[in-house]
Amino acid sequence: MSKRGENIRKRKDGRWEARVKLSYANGSAKIKSLYGKTYHEVKEKLLNLKKECESEEERRNQGKTFGEIAGEWLLLQSANHKGATLLKYQTILETHLMPVFQAYDIQTLDEHAIARFISNKMASGNLKNREPLSSSYVKLILIVLTSVLEYAAAMGYRGELKNHYIAKPAAVKQETEVLDLNSQLELERYIAQNTGCTETGIALAIYGGLRIGEICALRWEEVDFENKIIHIRHTVSRVKNEDCGAASKTKLVIDVPKTRASARDVPINSKLLAILKNWKSISNSEFAVSTTDVFVSPRTFEYRYHKILQNCGITDIHFHGLRHTFATRCVEVGVDIKTLSELLGHASVNITLNTYVHSSVEQKRTQIEKLARLGV
Numbered sequence: 458m459s460k461r462g463e464n465i466r467k468r469k470d471g472r473w474e475a476r477v478k479l480s481y482a483n484g485s486a487k488i489k490s491l492y493g494k495t496y497h498e499v500k501e502k503l504l505n506l507k508k509e510c511e512s513e514e515e516r517r518n519q520g521k522t523f524g525e526i527a528g529e530w531l532l533l534q535s536a537n538h539k540g541a542t543l544l545k546y547q548t549i550l551e552t553h554l555m556p557v558f559q560a561y562d563i564q565t566l567d568e569h570a571i572a573r574f575i576s577n578k579m580a581s582g583n584l585k586n587r588e589p590l591s592s593s594y595v596k597l598i599l600i601v602l603t604s605v606l607e608y609a610a611a612m613g614y615r616g617e618l619k620n621h622y623i624a625k626p627a628a629v630k631q632e633t634e635v636l637d638l639n640s641q642l643e644l645e646r647y648i649a650q651n652t653g654c655t656e657t658g659i660a661l662a663i664y665g666g667l668r669i670g671e672i673c674a675l676r677w678e679e680v681d682f683e684n685k686i687i688h689i690r691h692t693v694s695r696v697k698n699e700d701c702g703a704a705s706k707t708k709l710v711i712d713v714p715k716t717r718a719s720a721r722d723v724p725i726n727s728k729l730l731a732i733l734k735n736w737k738s739i740s741n742s743e744f745a746v747s748t749t750d751v752f753v754s755p756r757t758f759e760y761r762y763h764k765i766l767q768n769c770g771i772t773d774i775h776f777h778g779l780r781h782t783f784a785t786r787c788v789e790v791g792v793d794i795k796t797l798s799e800l801l802g803h804a805s806v807n808i809t810l811n812t813y814v815h816s817s818v819e820q821k822r823t824q825i826e827k828l829a830r831l832g833v
Contacts, residue, residue, distance in 0.1 A: 473499040524559035530608045540696030549601045564615045568622040592626035634778035640771045646770050654760040657736045658746040662779035664729035669755045673747040685725040719802035
């Protein structure tokens with residue numbers, strides 16, 4: 458009978474046997490048996506084998522660099538993330554992390570080195586003009602860096618990182634762009650009087666809250682005129698270009714939506730329905746905002762959108778500001794947050810509340826005026 462905690466037993470032939478599981482770097486494993494005439498002889502063999510295994514593990518880990526570990530980590534992420542997210546991670550690694558940490562021994566990369574790195578990025582991290590990087594982008598760089606180190610710790614390449622010693626960049630809440638009501642009405646008048654693919658895309662954002670990638674990827678077959686529903690099932694994403702001999706490192710592709718919640722059905726209101734029907738009647742493309750047999754790139758579409766704002770004399774805002782505007786107007790007319798969250802394709806209502814809902818000055822004045830109606 459084996460002793461408690463030991464896998465050593467006496468066989469029927471009188472010999473003693475120890476059984477141990479050996480794991481290899483490639484993920485395979487096998488059971489190895491050690492034999493001896495006595496219990497102590499087998500136990501000594503077992504202890505020696507464990508020492509050999511520990512030494513081999515140390516030799517395997519010794520000299521592992523950040524660059525090697527980051528490569529393993531990125532390969533692991535490819536199974537869990539979309540191409541656009543992978544491209545973002547790879548860009549951060551190649552642009553910011555590898556030039557500084559690639560040759561670092563993974564065991565010696567400590568909190569002090571990381572703190573100095575973050576401080577430098579906050580002070581002059583922009584590689585083009587040496588200006589500070591935004592706190593949100595530095596936070597993203599830090600997330601990737603710590604994720605690589607956490608993977609290294611989980612794999613036994615190093616100890617755990619003491620994150621509480623690393624000062625994170627202070628969050629700076631950006632003021633979200635929203636069209637005021639007069640500007641929105643002016644833009645609505647323009648797209649009602651002018652028929653075209655760009656005008657149709659603007660309508661999809663104002664009346665449906667669609668993202669620019671979703672608009673550029675939208676096919677007519679995904680617009681159900683009979684039931685007045687738009688089926689959001691695709692988006693345009695920029696991914697790494699794996700084509701042999703390609704001139705560009707990245708390319709645009711039709712991809713699945715950003716998240717599971719982003720795949721959604723958006724009802725078509727009466728104004729949007731009229732605009733879609735009018736443009737569909739003369740459209741010669743399978744894509745809703747294209748005039749050719751291929752989709753329009755988001756960058757090209759946004760350029761055309763800014764030209765329309767300029768022609769209308771409307772204060773210039775990013776196209777994504779139309780999505781913010783849609784959410785704000787929905788709140789102002791009393792759309793409940795749960796419904797709005799689903800219309801926008803958010804995973805939780807907190808994202809909707811914290812990111813897209815902005816009270817106008819008039820709405821705040823209306824709400825605070827309620828205090829004046831209280832009896833004194």
